[in-house]
Amino acid sequence: MALRPVSRRSVPDEVFEQLLGEMVGGALAADEPLPSERRLAEVLGVSRPAVREAIQRMAQAGLVDVRHGDATMVRDFRRRAGLDLLPRLLLPGGQLDLAVARSVLEARLHIGPKIAELAAQRGGRDTAAALDDTVKAMAGTEDPIVLQHRALDYWDLVVDGADSIVFRMMFNGLRLAYQPAIEALATVMAPEVGNLEAYRTLANAIRAADSPAARDAAEELLRPATAQMLAAIDMLQEDR
Amino acid sequence: MALRPVSRRSVPDEVFEQLLGEMVGGALAADEPLPSERRLAEVLGVSRPAVREAIQRMAQAGLVDVRHGDATMVRDFRRRAGLDLLPRLLLPGGQLDLAVARSVLEARLHIGPKIAELAAQRGGRDTAAALDDTVKAMAGTEDPIVLQHRALDYWDLVVDGADSIVFRMMFNGLRLAYQPAIEALATVMAPEVGNLEAYRTLANAIRAADSPAARDAAEELLRPATAQMLAAIDMLQEDR
DNA sequence: AAGAACTACTGGTCTTACCACTTGACGTCT
DNA sequence: AGACGTCAAGTGGTAAGACCAGTAGTTCTT
Structure with a gap:
């Protein structure tokens, strides 16, 4: 029940x-x-x-x-x-809008690495330490739902480290769209949020203040699931 | 008067x-x-x-x-x-918040080229033709205020061509923050909005569906004024 | 000590009345 | 004929007061 x-x-x-x-x-x-x-x-x-x-x-x-x-x-x-309307456009009447979903994925993949880059420039050790803690918390569970929430916490810290209010607000908007769908996405997101090594790599790049490495690490982290979901959307759209 | x-x-x-x-x-x-x-x-x-x-x-x-x-x-x-709060954070009490302004500039420079890239992939000749018209309209004036409005129209078309609702909403948010400051920015923006050749180059890249070229053209268009303003912000912040 | 009932808040909603503004039609001057 | 006032109808703006409906903490009961 x-x-x-x-x-x-x-x-x-x-x-x-x-x-x-x-x-x-x-x-x-x-x-x-x-x-x-x-x-x-x-x-x-x-x-x-x-x-x-x-x-x-x-x-x-x-x-x-x-x-x-x-x-x-x-x-x-x-x-x-503004982005606050995104959740309603993404699920108009409970049905996922594929074009909107594609757009969200594109934006996520484009914004995430930039935020990581900025966090490496500005966040420093404090951000990295907080990220380590979050990764530890992620290691304590297998439940993809919980893992997704932890991953959101992780990104929240990265965004804090980036110290750029506009990217913070963009992240807020994307998160609001993402959260209602978190359960439905459990399966597709499982590989990404289970890839703890990628989260650690990114945290280390931020600790080292190596912004190109942070950028690459973030892309490495986000790209696989993004590509997979975009491909799925392509297939679904062709079906019609 | x-x-x-x-x-x-x-x-x-x-x-x-x-x-x-x-x-x-x-x-x-x-x-x-x-x-x-x-x-x-x-x-x-x-x-x-x-x-x-x-x-x-x-x-x-x-x-x-x-x-x-x-x-x-x-x-x-x-x-x-969300981004809709940006205007109020940018000018809290009439005074420009430098950290917020820096953030807006960073976001603009990061989002613009991506939007151009998508527009090249998806916009096609229709977008390019509309852009040509806008550039023609820009050529008809020297007033930097009017030029800025035209430039916004131009980007509006590019965003339409990109056909990605999330980037559209991000653009909407940034525009809302930008518009109240348009008069104050007349001088610093004059070189950018007066650089009609750059707008033409971008339009041509979109017409040719050459997304890397569109990306570069957008960056070429946005970077100079962005760099100048960021430098100015650095100086102002050091003064304090 | 544990549970139930009560009380004093909080926001949620409705009704009614009136004010202030915009528009467009109409009439009136020039 | 045109320009200018005037006015009426419809719109949103604001207020006052009453009552409904939740929440949380206190008090009473067992």
């Missing part, structure tokens, strides 16, 4: 989700006006403040433009949204 | 801004509870729905965790925030 916490969606949550669904699904096209708050409240059977909260959140995410006195306009989420 | 649109911050805007300021400034530390909605409404002299809207927006941005029945907790924005 696999019990999971019940998801208690609040009313504004629900409204937000529905509106976003309409947008991603294409029913609410860009540059078209959203129905008025009162209208939405009536149609959805909720209060106007609830609708407002949802709409304000959409505005915060850049999905709509709200102008006092005029109708609020839907914007092209592809052009305005 | 340089008239500018008056900024009409709504009450929730103002509340959001104040809370964020306290967080970035350190007065509201991570893992500490926020005052209750009623208390905040009272202290700030606004209605509770207004406070709620602000807090919901913070939750949307990952800055706080709100749990029904318990106090809402402040989270470490460095660890949770």
